[in-house]
Amino acid sequence: MPPHLTDITHHLISSSAGRTHLVEQGTGPLVLLVHGFPECWYSWRHQLPVLAAAGYRAVAIDVRGYGRSSKPADAAAYRMLDLVEDNAEVVHALGEESAVIVGHDWGATIAANSALLRPEVFRAVGLLSVPYAPRGGPRPSEVFAKMGGDDEFYVSYFQQPGRAEAEIEPDVRGWLAGFYAAFSGDTMPASGAPDPHFVSRGGMLRDRFPAGRLPAWLSEGDLDVYAGEFERTGLTGALNRYRNMDRDWEDLAAFDGAPVIQPSVFIGGRLDASTMWLADAINAYPATLPGLSSSHLLDDCGHWIQQERPAEVNKILTDWLTILPR
Numbered sequence: 614m615p616p617h618l619t620d621i622t623h624h625l626i627s628s629s630a631g632r633t634h635l636v637e638q639g640t641g642p643l644v645l646l647v648h649g650f651p652e653c654w655y656s657w658r659h660q661l662p663v664l665a666a667a668g669y670r671a672v673a674i675d676v677r678g679y680g681r682s683s684k685p686a687d688a689a690a691y692r693m694l695d696l697v698e699d700n701a702e703v704v705h706a707l708g709e710e711s712a713v714i715v716g717h718d719w720g721a722t723i724a725a726n727s728a729l730l731r732p733e734v735f736r737a738v739g740l741l742s743v744p745y746a747p748r749g750g751p752r753p754s755e756v757f758a759k760m761g762g763d764d765e766f767y768v769s770y771f772q773q774p775g776r777a778e779a780e781i782e783p784d785v786r787g788w789l790a791g792f793y794a795a796f797s798g799d800t801m802p803a804s805g806a807p808d809p810h811f812v813s814r815g816g817m818l819r820d821r822f823p824a825g826r827l828p829a830w831l832s833e834g835d836l837d838v839y840a841g842e843f844e845r846t847g848l849t850g851a852l853n854r855y856r857n858m859d860r861d862w863e864d865l866a867a868f869d870g871a872p873v874i875q876p877s878v879f880i881g882g883r884l885d886a887s888t889m890w891l892a893d894a895i896n897a898y899p900a901t902l903p904g905l906s907s908s909h910l911l912d913d914c915g916h917w918i919q920q921e922r923p924a925e926v927n928k929i930l931t932d933w934l935t936i937l938p939r
Contacts, residue, residue, distance in 0.1 A: 631683030639665025649718020659923035678850025715739035791822030798915035882914030
């Protein structure tokens with residue numbers, strides 16, 4: 614464990630899923646940090662001590678299905694409504710009435726929906742890598758099925774229970790190393806190379822991963838942490854988030870087109886497909902995030918933004934937090 618994380622506190626709290634594992638550092642207004650796929654609380658290792666030093670109670674969770682949090686057997690237990698309630702339960706279990714919520718990747722979508730559905734709990738929202746796009750349009754599975762031409766989009770590939778697990782779980786560490794490298798600014802495939810977001814018919818996602826070196830932000834020790842968690846838990850809980858996208862689309866029908874009105878900030882990487890494919894969502898922020906304080910795209914940065922560029926992300930977050938009412 615890095616030296617700056619030696620004074621963190623681990624907790625297990627009761628939640629609708631059974632239990633939620635979290636780590637905590639610092640005192641002050643609560644900032645809840647929500648990771649994405651395929652990560653865990655550890656992806657916030659660079660933010661926890663900085664937020665604590667800035668006067669905040671920084672709390673990073675293991676999302677339902679990850680790490681030491683519960684992993685319900687029913688795939689439907691990973692719907693967005695349940696993940697939002699998990700977050701609200703964490704806030705209340707910590708003795709707080711409200712929190713700022715910050716999320717990365719899937720965590721950004723979970724954070725945005727937490728602010729949308731539980732505005733009395735989540736007073737501000739920070740989004741990393743994945744822009745906010747309100748619910749709307751056709752059923753997600755229909756959209757993803759049309760992407761890629763002869764290739765299959767990775768989200769569609771993840772839909773069938775057991776399919777991605779069969780690829781990943783025989784070599785969790787190697788698969789994670791390739792997945793992280795595929796979407797990092799310094800190791801992603803060159804322009805014109807086969808896109809690792811897609812799977813050739815009859816192939817595997819890892820066929821398009823770069824091989825041979827880790828991205829600069831990921832040490833062998835960091836990879837050991839991630840691999841150790843997923844070797845212990847398997848990947849089904851994490852992948853079940855993807856298997857609920859149609860269910861979320863149905864559950865959130867009443868919020869079609871709804872803006873998130875709380876104070877917000879967005880940080881993305883210019884090399885991240887999430888910001889390129891969802892450029893229209895970023896352009897729509899005046900309507901969809903009317904409380905947006907600022908939007909940032911970091912040059913030469915890929916998807917793992919708070920780990921690739923921790924100093925810049927930390928400054929943007931702490932500067933933004935200081936302008937929020939306490």
